[in-house]
Amino acid sequence: MAVASYLPQTLQERSLDSECGIKGTPSSLVEVIEQRRDDEASYQSLEGRDAEIQVTAYFHIAVFANSTEDKASNEAVKAQFQLLKDTYALYGINLSLGGISREVNDTIAVLSVWTLDETENEILGSTVETEDYWKRTRTGSYETLHIYFYEDLIGTAAFCNFAKPGRPESDYYLDGCHLRINVLLGGSAPYRAYGTTLTHEVGHWFGLFHIFAGGCEGEGDYIDDTPAQTVTSADGTCPLGTKDTCPDLPGTDMVNNYMDYTADPCRDTFTPGQHSRMHNVFWAVRSGK
Template sequence: MRFIWLYSDRDAKIQEAVDLLNVGFSLTGISFRLDDIRRYQNAAWFRQIEDESGSELRFEMISMSRTRISGPSTLNVWTLGQSRTIGFAQFPWHYAAAPQTDGVVMQFNVVPGNNDAYRFGKSLIHEVGHWAGLYYTFDGGCDTSGGFVADTPAQVNSTGVFGGCDATDTCPGRPGEDPVGNYMNYSSDVCRDHFTWGQVDRMWAALAT
């Protein structure tokens, strides 16, 4: 899968982020190579796009200015100064209706070597998981399996970034403890280290569309 990174400052850091992304996806059969790095100087995009709610400005950045390049097999990543959220992604089933906004938007400094003890680069793995069709592990709460994937334990609330990596069970009436180590949780990067095989199957099925 091709990979285009837009709006950042250090090429080496970008490559480290892609390398870590590939580590996270190493057992899934999905891999990424960095094809291009492009830089755009636009203070409004960098400072004002905070999440999906800034749809008009986001559409201007991605679509009207044509910063997004190539087709559905290419992952575009835009890095911005957003502070309300680390990142967000468009689900693959929205591609047919909105191909111009397909991709991932990330906070520019959440990369390996940023000296953050809790968020040091695995958030890109998490957001690419969304881009490939995964929900949060806590989506669905205790009413269904985690993120609507059969082999992922149910979880009623997210594990917070400062919640530690110890086992907890917020859905004692369902099998398994909270998936603290799952990439689709909100737990610290210290904890997050895997997708379930059911999540892998879901990503392949979603990407095939």
């Protein structure tokens, strides 16, 4: 990770909406996790489920008609994919690139209308034009990852619907990750040029919650090896081992975890518990095994 070349910026310079838009934990996924959590520690040794996960990823880029040709170019998208692939390969997940589509459409290029189910923390829909775009681009099965980049998302930098138990095939078009082009690897968003926003969003796709979920109370992110912490936004620092937002509970804030909001160059780790959880949720929810 090229931390040395990272140039901190002041808080005032950062975008106020440069974080992921997911809040909370979805009840239906929590229910599945609670049912299967007991055998998760030994999960990867369970017969038939320790195999490497194979996932095909498709990228869909929506740009303005007057955007320059090199905006989120295929070359840039392939570099972002390679980073994603190299990262997830460390956790037993083999990603392959299915394809890159490009939509030149001023309306679709701005994801400005989306409704949110605040219990399940999922996007329920958008405009007719955008839903049509999702439907005609969303191919494959529930094991197929679709990643959408837009010129702009209103109110957030990124969002990805969680793996949702029992999602009917007719609603697969709602399954995917949505990000602003400026958080693409090499993009212009403050603290978000290193491509780990996508790593974070795909973590949600595999069923991971924020490590600050629940704050200092309750079950947190439902994973045992991520210490409880509260949410703080990226300020360009990486206070590993020194920041402790739940001082009465064990451990310091895991600011280097992909599922925190820390600045991109700081995030470089999933824990063994998160590794197991991604496999567990994939087989339980996405593969149905």
